[in-house]
Every structure is written in C-alpha cells, then in structure tokens.
Amino acid sequence: MTLASSKLCAEPDSKARLRLWLRLLRLTRGIENNLREKLRLEHATTLPRFDVMSALSRHADGLKMSELSGVLRVSNGNVTGIIDRLVEEGHVVRVPVKGDRRASAVKLTPQGLSEFATQAAAHEAWIDKALAGLDAQDAQHMADQLSALMTEGERHGA
Amino acid sequence: MTLASSKLCAEPDSKARLRLWLRLLRLTRGIENNLREKLRLEHATTLPRFDVMSALSRHADGLKMSELSGVLRVSNGNVTGIIDRLVEEGHVVRVPVKGDRRASAVKLTPQGLSEFATQAAAHEAWIDKALAGLDAQDAQHMADQLSALMTEGERHGA
Numbered sequence: 001m002t003l004a005s006s007k008l009c010a011e012p013d014s015k016a017r018l019r020l021w022l023r024l025l026r027l028t029r030g031i032e033n034n035l036r037e038k039l040r041l042e043h044a045t046t047l048p049r050f051d052v053m054s055a056l057s058r059h060a061d062g063l064k065m066s067e068l069s070g071v072l073r074v075s076n077g078n079v080t081g082i083i084d085r086l087v088e089e090g091h092v093v094r095v096p097v098k099g100d101r102r103a104s105a106v107k108l109t110p111q112g113l114s115e116f117a118t119q120a121a122a123h124e125a126w127i128d129k130a131l132a133g134l135d136a137q138d139a140q141h142m143a144d145q146l147s148a149l150m151t152e153g154e155r156h157g158a
Numbered sequence: 159m160t161l162a163s164s165k166l167c168a169e170p171d172s173k174a175r176l177r178l179w180l181r182l183l184r185l186t187r188g189i190e191n192n193l194r195e196k197l198r199l200e201h202a203t204t205l206p207r208f209d210v211m212s213a214l215s216r217h218a219d220g221l222k223m224s225e226l227s228g229v230l231r232v233s234n235g236n237v238t239g240i241i242d243r244l245v246e247e248g249h250v251v252r253v254p255v256k257g258d259r260r261a262s263a264v265k266l267t268p269q270g271l272s273e274f275a276t277q278a279a280a281h282e283a284w285i286d287k288a289l290a291g292l293d294a295q296d297a298q299h300m301a302d303q304l305s306a307l308m309t310e311g312e313r314h315g316a
Contacts, residue, residue: 013294014286020297021189021285023304028186030308031179127179128172133307136171139178142300146181149291150188 031130038126043119048072050123052082053091053108053116062095062107091115189288196284201277206230208281210240211249211266211274220253220265249273 032047039045055071056063063071068079083106086092091112097103108116131139190205197203213229214221226237241264244250249270255261266274289297 013297014282016294016297016301017286017289017292018282020289020292020301023301023308024182024186025190027304027308028182032183124172124176128175131175131178131307133310134175134178134303136174138303139171139174142303143174143178143181145292145296145300146178146185149289150181150185152291
C-alpha cells in the first residue's frame with residue numbers, strides 16, 4: 001500500500017477519478033458488447049428488446065408507451081417498433097388503461113413471460129461469469145458505492 | 159453489516175453481481191450522457207470526436223486510420239468523417255508513414271493539441287465532480303478491482 005499511497009499523494013485526486021472513469025467505461029462497454037452478441041446469437045433478440053421485456057416483466061398490470069420510453073432512454077431503441085414486433089409474435093398484448101378510455105398499455109403474455117424468464121436466466125448467468133472476480137460482498141460494496149454516487153449526482157443535478 | 163450479510167447468504171452470489179451490473183450500467187450511462195451534453199454545449203464537439211483527439215494526443219508521431227478505428231469501436235463514430243472535419247478545421251494534419259510510401263497517418267497540429275488540452279481539462283473536472291463521492295484511495299481501489307475483472311474476462315474470452 002505504501003507505494004500506491006505515495007503515488008496518490010503526488011497527484012491530484014482528479015487523476016484517480018479519471019482513471020476509474022476510463023475503466024468503468026471500458027468494462028461496461030466490453031460486457032455490453034458481449035451481451036448484445038450473446039442475445040443475438042443465442043436468443044435471436046436485441047438489448048433494447050430485452051430491456052423492454054425486462055421492464056414489462058416488473059409490471060404485471062402493464063405499462064403505457066410513455067412509461068416504456070423512459071426505460072429505453074438507456075438503450076436508445078425505438079419503442080414503438082419493438083412493441084409492434086413483440087405484439088405480432090404474441091409476446092406482448094395491448095390492454096386498456098383503467099380510467100382513461102383513450103389510452104392503452106402493453107403487457108407480457110404468458111408466452112412472453114416465459115420467453116423472458118429464459119432470457120433473464122441466461123443474462124444473469126453471463127453477468128455472473130463476467131463479474132465472477134468479485135465475491136458477493138465485494139459486489140455489494142461496490143454497488144453501494146455506485147448508488148451513493150448516483151444519489152449525489154442526482155442531488156447536484158450532475 | 160449483520161443485516162446485509164444475512165441477506166447475502168440467503169441469495170445466490172449472482173444476484174449481487176446482477177445488481178452491481180445494473181448500477182454500473184446506470185452510472186456510466188448517466189455520466190456519459192452528461193458528458194455528451196457538456197461537450198456539445200460548452201465545446202461544440204462530440205464524444206467520438208473527443209475520443210479521436212484524445213487518442214491522437216497520446217501519439218505525437220501520429221496514428222494510421224486503421225489504428226484510430228480501433229479507438230472508436232468504443233464510441234461508434236465514423237472515423238473518416240471525423241478526421242476530414244478535423245483536417246478542415248486545422249486541428250489535424252495528414253503525415254506520411256515511414257517505410258510505407260502509400261500509407262498516411264494523422265496527427266494533431268499545435269492548434270489541435272491546444273484545443274484538446276482545453277477540452278481534456280474540462281473533461282477531467284467534470285469527471286472529478288461526478289465521482290467526488292469517492293476519495294482518491296477508494297477510486298484507486300475500485301479501478302484496481304475493475305482492472306482485475308477485465309484481465310480475467312480477456313483471459314476467458316468473456
């Protein structure tokens with residue numbers, strides 16, 4: 001620790017944070033590219049489509065299109081196109097929204113739920129392998145540190 | 159720590175890793191979107207363009223186009239278009255490659271170097287702010303853990 005500590009003293013903290021940022025970016029990009037490839041090859045699907053089904057799987061009563069768009073800010077997919085396709089395939093169905101006769105929401109069909117369960121299990125296993133170098137406690141500790149950063153960032157509008 | 163530990167024992171390690179993955183993704187996406195916006199508003203540039211200039215700033219003798227393409231696998235930019243534009247603006251110049259008369263490389267001009275130095279300083283300050291919740295030692299520790307994951311991932315072809 002002595003060498004590392006003396007090195008850290010000799011440079012501003014911003015250098016260590018910049019180094020961390022570059023590694024965060026490289027690791028997440030690497031894992032993400034890997035996930036895209038595996039989803040395509042092994043499940044004939046895409047990351048935005050997986051993200052949509054994942055969001056729907058957490059909302060048994062369905063989600064409005066506007067709510068789904070928020071989910072996809074992350075993966076930059078075209079929600080309408082993805083939903084149209086999922087409806088055609090029988091994975092998703094449109095449902096009325098209580099108290100708003102003109103609006104509709106979408107939810108997974110039992111077939112869609114079952115297909116997503118298969119994909120989600122594979123996804124969890126890939127991530128488990130990619131992050132196998134961290135035990136559960138280290139992973140939890142890092143996740144907590146990242147959460148604290150996010151909360152702070154949101155507080156400061158950063 | 160007791161509550162957290164008992165919770166960890168009750169669930170497979172893969173759940174903690176999955177949670178970590180979702181936070182990694184959310185944090186890096188959030189910071190990245192923020193960077194894109196700031197580069198656009200405050201420096202009239204884009205992330206792929208910043209990445210190209212960053213790579214060139216580390217190679218005073220210049221880089222071949224093929225070497226630059228590798229850099230942009232990350233930011234998905236169109237290298238040729240970016241370089242053409244940087245040449246027009248006087249930030250980049252084409253130079254011959256020693257020992258290969260048909261090939262050419264590109265490097266930053268003094269003007270490009272100076273412009274990039276300004277952008278890089280701003281970038282470092284933004285990252286410093288976004289990750290301010292970690293002190294240098296925590297940042298270094300996390301960076302080391304991520305490096306170990308990457309090395310392992312590469313070794314296993316993951």
